Amino acid sequence: MSTFQKLRQEERETRKNLIVDAAMELFSQKDFHKIGMRDIAKRAGISAAAIYRYFPSRDDVFVEALVRHMLIVEALFEKNIQDGQTSLEEIALLSVDYLLENKTVFQMMGHFMVTGQIQPKAMDRYNEVQRRFLDLLERVHHQTEVGANSRLVTHAIYASITGVVMAFKNYPGRSPEEIKRHIYRLIRIISSVFATGQIPQDL
Template sequence: MEVNKTLHSLKAQEKEARRQLIIDAAISLFSKRPISDVSVRDIAKQAEISPALIYRHFQDRDALFVEAFVKKSEDIIKGFERMMDENGHMNAEEVGVEFVSYLLDNDLFFRMMTYFMLDTNINEKSLHNFNENIRRLLGVFDEVFKDKKTESDIRLHSHAFFAALNGVLITYRQYPGRTENQVREHMIQLAKIIGKQFQT
């Protein structure tokens, strides 16, 4: 009985390792090209496995994209949850710095997200799953604005804040004539300024 449990555990670990290998290969490709330019065959080649093996884990390319996106965005959400647990609250400045820092530390994910914003060519089911995850992420941003006495829609504030932070990353990620540390510090300062503006 114990041997069977061990074998089952090893198979589960192997399956999860294979899924992660596929997701990592997908992120690598989705960070370099629009979704419509990436095929399951391309991902299989990147992962050095057969396309058939990918289909054992994922329904299609679009489902794989969403799975990869959800996995990485969960990390951002967990970061916000830790912040909430430690501080008992979240303000726009703290959220802005956390969000920008995460995307600076996970550049492939940021590039993948940017390509998606420019090319949303995925099937309806996957798009629905993607939007559900984005709503969860924006729900964290909503928490920042719940205490504000504003007549405007909270989610509209979250959209504006999300767009402003992504604009910082797109505009200054390749700042000419500055070191990587200088670029990072510059973007963190901009995130703080944006956060303060949204808090007023």
């Protein structure tokens, strides 16, 4: 790749980052269905026509944002595994921390999970990275005695973790600290049941 081509590629990536960041900002302020490509382009400081050079649809923009965050979580998983922190509970709590600290990301995940409304090409990209995430989770729970159908159990663990966060992240009348503490307790129960078949005594 020539120096000129490299500069063009870097410029393109910079523009894509601006667009993704703009979309995330808007999503933290508006409902998903109220955000259009023109809104994202305006927030990113580019023309409505130019945004389509980088992303063919709104779904592609938001999926790219999700993918980038999932890659961050994947890197955190890998680091924990390398550091020997490989229990299901440790990995599950790491996931919870990330989702609670990045609420816009989780809201976006929830939109796609609940509605299932996403462009086919964007869905392919999302599924590709989600499979890699599930592969990592599967590596962790191989140490548990959870039955023969490993992938199916991995899906159950993933659904349990995200379901707990979705159900209790806005627990009425509780402070953020109380909510986090409650979610932690539930995750400890889930992790223990999947890993040992037992509910932990010291809750």
